[in-house]
Amino acid sequence: MQLLMALAGNPNAGKTTLFNQLTGARQHVGNYPGITVDHKEGILTHQNRKITLTDLPGTYSMTAYSAEELVTRDYLVNERPQVVINIVDASNLERNLYLSCQLLELGVPLVIALNMMDVAKDRGIEIKAEMLANLLQVPVIPIIARSGSGKKELLDACVHLATEETHWHPRDISYGKDLDTTLAELVAKITETSLLIETYPARYTAIKYLENDDQILEKGRKSDPVTAQLLEELVNKASAHTQKTLDVFPEAIIADHRYGYIKSILRQGVVSHKFDTDRLYTSDKIDKVLTNRLVGPVIMLLILFAVYQFTFSWSDIPVTWLENAFGWLGDQVENTLPDGLLKSMIISGVIDGVGGVLGFVPLIMFMFFSIAILEDSGYLARVAFMMDRIFRIFGLHGSSVMPFIVSGGIAGGCAVPGVMATRTLRSPKERMATLLTVPFMNCGAKLPVLALLIGAFFSEKKAMYMFLFTLLSWVVALVAAKFLRSTVLRGAPTPFVMELPPYRFPTLRGLLIHTWERTYQYIKKAGTVILGISILLWALMTFPALPENKAALFEQQRQAVMHDSSVEAPSEKINLINNAESKATLKNSIAGKFGSSLEPVTKLAGFDWRTNIALIGGFAAKEVIVSTLGTAYSMGQVDTEKSESLGQRLKKDKNWNKVVAVAALVFIMFYAPCLVTVVCIAKESSWKWAAFSMIFNTIFAFSMAVFVYQVGMFFNLG
Incomplete structure (x- = not known):
């Protein structure tokens, strides 16, 4: 059994x-x-x-x-x-x-x-x-x-x-004469009417009524409204009595007596202390340095930079191997399959699309491994403790730190659990301000995009730029939170108390399990959601085909080159014609027309029509930006003798430079959350706030991108 x-x-x-x-x-x-x-x-x-x-x-x-x-x-x-x-x-x-x-x-x-x-x-x-x-x-x-x-x-x-097949035996703990008397009355009434008796022991239900437990109260009202009302009247009477005589609510008395019960057990010789109880333990000694007001934040930033240095230095070679492997796979398909839609879909939609995302698996894996070390060692709790001082300045709560970290505050998280983690915040306004700003963090979905553009345009100092963009995400999130707390979510901050667990050496087994769990989720998403979206976007970038008269013009140019013996390097000329035809086909497609229609506005931030297609795809999931760029910039890439990575293609493209890359990074970091996060925000608050998050974030991100691009180009930094 x-x-x-x-x-x-x-x-x-x-x-x-x-x-x-x-x-x-x-x-x-x-x-x-x-x-x-x-x-x-x-x-x-x-x-x-x-x-x-x-x-x-x-x-x-x-x-x-x-x-x-x-x-x-x-x-x-x-x-x-x-x-x-x-x-x-x-x-x-x-x-x-x-x-x-x-x-x-x-x-x-x-x-x-x-x-x-x-x-x-x-x-x-x-x-x-x-x-x-x-x-x-x-x-x-x-x-x-x-x-x-x-x-x-x-x-x-x-x-x-x-x-042993033992039955459930509820333990009775005394809560003092006043509450015990009320409990006896409540238990008698609950037993008599069998209120919730099939789910909870009668005394347990009675205690929950005294603790004013919302869920139990609601269940009681639905099950038997008459009995529930009688129970609530008894509880209100007891509560009024304890407030009058002891100036406390029943739930506080219950908590005190539970701790009294625990102390009565521990003081019977269960626990003894060999050392002075005021002695500083090892964790406390370490905390005197790591959580120091002046030294602590500096050490925290150095640790964060070390995480990125480790991640990029160790993942560089395996990422290159994977890029080359997907490039080789694309070449094999190019040389094996006949020309046609199937070949185009496999190369541009699957290999260059999903392959672009999977190529960053080593980087994601090393990032998650680093985060697991900080998490399992107990250091992340210290980060939350230190950040509370800063968060208070911006109208947030120390408990807001963990949702920010979970969402990718040290990169590699996810905004969905970050949004859900805001449930621990008691103040509704602090919770809402946190909920709306955690999507600004660099989640695991944004990491491949950041790694792609930083690796392509700032390859000499990848760790430094990733570190700076992480700091930027924190600064922007906090400033946005301050704006919200000063306007639509005005209110005083609440006090913050948290437990600092002792430092521990992480086990290799635990680290590997945590790393694999998160990496597997990334791979699974790439092989399912991202694959489906990539194929859909490939179709939108392929259909409708070029009008027959335009396709005929490209065919005439190819025939002219093939029959003209005076043309030097005819294969290169034909490749150029094929690339031009593929680009024209892409621009004529549904996605191409939509991207082109936005270009008059997006060119203010340096984004061309192909980039627009990728950014629109990013509304579904941020990883899609990489796969869509891979598809958009591979369609027409028919030179089989030289396979290039997506980063190399972007770097060579005349529409891209360092300023455009920074503007794109800023926009991608801060524009509308992915679809799943938007739904999660709606569930945790309302669709009104979810819509606000999409509109506010996108306008804010685009304004920043325009500012970066215009200033950068004015000073000729491209």
């Missing part, structure tokens, strides 16, 4: 590391139905039992304040896994056990994985796991997720608990 298990825990408790240790590469990522939060499942085998392990989103609580908390709770009550592994940070046990209390109250079959025992030992913290297990009445297994220590014992305990 297959066992179903779930992994829950606080952020930064080592949950992802443990998940990777247990499942390795046997995992897949999807989405929970109706909600855009990652759904990660892995398969493993232990004691000849096949186990499906679901990695639940990291959360501190199970009260419905965020999508992550909702997903965790809904999964547990709807799927009812046979075992829930709750991973806790042994070096910060009191805070981590708060979630454990809520899981116990829900009654799930629980196994506690006591992680980071090595960190706790270094801090002089000794934990008696057996005593903690006896007091909590659940298995407690010491582990070190990073090294895999304790993994077998943890799985043994999980399989043993799962095969």
Whole structure:
């Protein structure tokens, strides 16, 4: 029989590391139905039992304040896994056990994985796991997720608990005389009417009513409006009493008593300290330097530059190999297939289109590897902490930093999870300002475009230019946020508190899994979405064909060259005629006519009609810009003796120079988000704000591009 298990825990408790240790590469990522939060499942085998392990989103609580908390709770009550592994940070046990209390109250079959025992030992913290297990009445297994220590014992305990077929037994925690009395009344009423009893234990529902949990309240109203109203009246009465006598709401009393319950357990000899509790730990000593007000930001910029230096220096050779490989493949198709639409589609639509995107896989891979190091080591949390000081100046919150980083603040992210990450912001106006500006970051989709143009026109200092364009994205995003917070989203900033996890050495296994996951998503997108769009755009750039009279003129020119013995190098002349015919065909196509119609305006920014076609394709997905440029600049490239990369073709084209490249980069970085991001913005806010994002960003980006081009050409910098 297959066992179903779930992994829950606080952020930064080592949950992802443990998940990777247990499942390795046997995992897949999807989405929970109706909600855009990652759904990660892995398969493993232990004691000849096949186990499906679901990695639940990291959360501190199970009260419905965020999508992550909702997903965790809904999964547990709807799927009812046979075992829930709750991973806790042994070096910060009191805070981590708060979630454990809520899981116990829900009654799930629980196994506690006591992680980071090595960190706790270094801090002089000794934990008696057996005593903690006896007091909590659940298995407690010491582990070190990073090294895999304790993994077998943890799985043994999980399989043993799962095969016992234990029922869910909710744990009762006292919340003081006043609330316990109200809870008893609530439980009696819930039991009598069977309100939500098929999903939640009666006492758990009663607690959620006292905590004013929006989701439970809404479910109660839909299930039994009369009973729900009676329960809410009882809660309001209790709330009025606690506010009058203690000046607090019931949810605060509940939180205090949970921590009291935890302390009562830990003070029974479970935890002892060998060192002075005021002692500075290694992470604290490192933070005194890395998060210093003056030195910290400088080190942060140096690390960012080092990431780009590493990425470009290590990926240069494999990127060249891939470009040559796709060039060779195009030559083979050119020499093998007869002339016609099929040949044109394969070469221009598939090889030069998708191949242009796949050619940057090594660069993307090294970038993701670098980001994984910063993430797994705990440094990205320090970046968020330091950036809070700057973000406050621009009317944003420190919690806005992570959505910016997730969206590509250090390059290689994605605006979609960045937009969704804004859910953690409590202030609606700060959330909206963050949501509208995270698409300005250099996401993974923009990376190939940046790498293409920087590599073609600034090859001597690629890392430096990528670093500068990343800084530009931050500056522009913050200025735009300040504009929004000073106008349509005016309001005071809210305070920011965050947890800084201890520094850890990333494991090679974890780094490789993270790198492969993200790289695979990029390759999968190129082989599906980008392939489809590339073929569609090839068709738009191919049809309708040239009118017969114009096609006949080109044929007459070819015949004249072939029959004129006085012409030197006739093959070169014919290639020039073929290129001219193909360019005329492209310009006569649907896409060509549309691109040409925009040229009177876009030439202000230095964009010709072929560039316009690519930029329009970028509305669907930013990677399409590379594939469309590859298609547009390959149609008519029939010189089979010399295959050139897209970058080389752009550099030789008379419509391109360094100023045009910078103007194009600025426009691509800041114009309308891709289609998926626009839909995500609409879901997270409204279609009004999604439309605002498209229109505002495009006008703003084009204005910047025009400024860059006009100033650059005025000073003759091209």
